[in-house]
Amino acid sequence: MQPYVVTIASEKGGVGKTTLATNLAIYLKALREDLAVTLFSFDNHFSVDQMFRIGSEKPRGTVFDLLLGRPLPELVATGEFGVQYIPSSLRLPELRPRLRDPSLLASLLGRSGLGGILIIDTRPDLDEFTANALFAADRVIVPVKDTPSLENTRRLYRFFEHHDLPKQALRILPCLVDSRIRYQDGPFENPYQLLKAYALNRGYRCMEGFIAKSPKVESLNTNPEGKVYPVLTHGRGTEVHLQLAHLARQVILDADACEDRRLDSWLRQEQDEIRRRQLEHRQRLERVAFRCLACGKALPTAGLEAFYLENSDGRLAGFVESPCLTDLVFSSVYRNRQGDADSGLRDMFLESALRSYFVLSGPEPDRLVFHRFDEDGRILSSKTLTTGGGFFGRSRPPLTQFWERLRDRLGDDDFLLLRRGVPGQAEDLLANRPYRDFCRTRQLVSMQLSSRAHD
Ligand SMILES: Nc1ncnc2c1ncn2[C@@H]1O[C@H](COP(=O)(O)OP(=O)(O)OP(=O)(O)O)[C@@H](O)[C@H]1O
Numbered sequence: 265m266q267p268y269v270v271t272i273a274s275e276k277g278g279v280g281k282t283t284l285a286t287n288l289a290i291y292l293k294a295l296r297e298d299l300a301v302t303l304f305s306f307d308n309h310f311s312v313d314q315m316f317r318i319g320s321e322k323p324r325g326t327v328f329d330l331l332l333g334r335p336l337p338e339l340v341a342t343g344e345f346g347v348q349y350i351p352s353s354l355r356l357p358e359l360r361p362r363l364r365d366p367s368l369l370a371s372l373l374g375r376s377g378l379g380g381i382l383i384i385d386t387r388p389d390l391d392e393f394t395a396n397a398l399f400a401a402d403r404v405i406v407p408v409k410d411t412p413s414l415e416n417t418r419r420l421y422r423f424f425e426h427h428d429l430p431k432q433a434l435r436i437l438p439c440l441v442d443s444r445i446r447y448q449d450g451p452f453e454n455p456y457q458l459l460k461a462y463a464l465n466r467g468y469r470c471m472e473g474f475i476a477k478s479p480k481v482e483s484l485n486t487n488p489e490g491k492v493y494p495v496l497t498h499g500r501g502t503e504v505h506l507q508l509a510h511l512a513r514q515v516i517l518d519a520d521a522c523e524d525r526r527l528d529s530w531l532r533q534e535q536d537e538i539r540r541r542q543l544e545h546r547q548r549l550e551r552v553a554f555r556c557l558a559c560g561k562a563l564p565t566a567g568l569e570a571f572y573l574e575n576s577d578g579r580l581a582g583f584v585e586s587p588c589l590t591d592l593v594f595s596s597v598y599r600n601r602q603g604d605a606d607s608g609l610r611d612m613f614l615e616s617a618l619r620s621y622f623v624l625s626g627p628e629p630d631r632l633v634f635h636r637f638d639e640d641g642r643i644l645s646s647k648t649l650t651t652g653g654g655f656f657g658r659s660r661p662p663l664t665q666f667w668e669r670l671r672d673r674l675g676d677d678d679f680l681l682l683r684r685g686v687p688g689q690a691e692d693l694l695a696n697r698p699y700r701d702f703c704r705t706r707q708l709v710s711m712q713l714s715s716r717a718h719d
């Protein structure tokens with residue numbers, strides 16, 4: 265079974281996230297010795313390491329390595345109190361671009377073979393790391409200490425909505441609550457009741473209870489040994505001890521009751537998505553006739569040296585071999601520059617074609633326009649060819665003949681978009697990512713051409 269993932273998150277700093285995450289791990293282990301409890305932090309304060317490291321052993325890896333895909337068993341260290349932890353890292357910011365997709369961590373954890381309960385401590389920021397920790401979570405505990413930190417919770421809810429995640433995973437926990445404060449007037453006796461009412465009023469669910477502010481707990485971070493001491497061993501006399509024990513019991517009950525773990529459902533979703541993309545890719549390959557649209561020659565289904573072409577709605581799709589298209593363009597647009605003498609120019613054209621899109625459009629019956637677009641869908645150049653009759657006294661340019669042969673398969677105001685594939689693997693343009701880029705460019709091209717038509 266996948267681990268039950270508990271993420272501690274709040275955009276507000278200093279609300280007790282790390283204290284909660286580290287101590288919760290210890291209480292879980294104390295309540296159920298045979299439960300594997302693992303913890304890591306995206307925070308760079310090293311509190312996790314200070315609390316759990318045994319001796320001065322050098323870590324075998326860190327959360328940095330976890331996010332690079334190193335197998336989890338190689339990184340997990342068994343620390344104090346039997347809690348497994350992955351050491352922290354100062355190098356995390358280097359990985360931001362890699363984590364733009366919030367599902368990366370869930371995919372890595374889902375294949376890690378980890379069981380039990382996993383606790384993830386986060387930074388006070390809804391950045392890429394927190395987003396990944398939220399995405400992977402069965403339960404998100406959100407410590408709030410006052411109304412501003414409660415207001416900040418709204419962004420976490422929006423994140424869940426945006427990614428279509430179940431919002432019941434989110435639970436508010438009032439933390440650092442000063443239990444000495446009593447309100448004389450009004451419906452609420454103390455800050456805990458007030459925060460809880462505020463939360464419920466906004467439709468937020470809460471964990472049972474709260475974590476009180478305790479000078480003793482605060483002092484556990486400050487000692488000559490440079491350790492962070494747990495409440496279980498050094499703060500037993502505090503009310504926080506009982507509150508953490510109560511919280512840990514809730515987490516164990518919730519974990520026991522949760523049969524369909526988030527990582528299981530994510531892996532299923534990921535598999536479905538992979539199958540769907542494979543099917544779409546296959547369907548695209550089946551739709552394309554492997555025959556050069558210019559010369560009619562049969563083409564292999566792999567190892568293609570060609571341009572891929574589609575019209576504006578994708579009904580017409582196929583390949584034109586690179587030499588054929590180069591001939592068409594050179595004989596029509598760059599005026600008859602065929603032959604060996606121009607092989608340098610042809611090479612240049614083919615090379616630059618890897619970073620361009622070409623468009624053929626016939627805005628009027630006797631006009632064909634050959635455009636070059638950049639990869640961001642901006643027009644770089646346009647050349648107009650007349651389609652009817654002769655062309656400077658010669659026969660009609662081959663490119664216009666090519667256009668006219670396809671014309672009856674095109675709609676009004678239609679265009680053809682062409683993209684050169686990687687040499688020898690042009691068929692890969694039909695794979696999901698390159699095809700998505702192709703379609704995106706097609707949309708940009710379509711917008712530009714129609715705005716030109718209205719100018
Ligand atoms: N229950 C508590 N009673 C008193 N002090 C506490 C309690 N919990 C945490 N603290 C103290 O509050 C400070 C902030 O706690 P902690 O580092 O856990 O917060 P955080 O939310 O992780 O902060 P950051 O957002 O900076 O990561 C620390 O000095 C810690 O010792």
Ligand SMILES: [Mg+2]
Nearest residue numbers: 281282307386
């Ligand atoms: Mg912290």
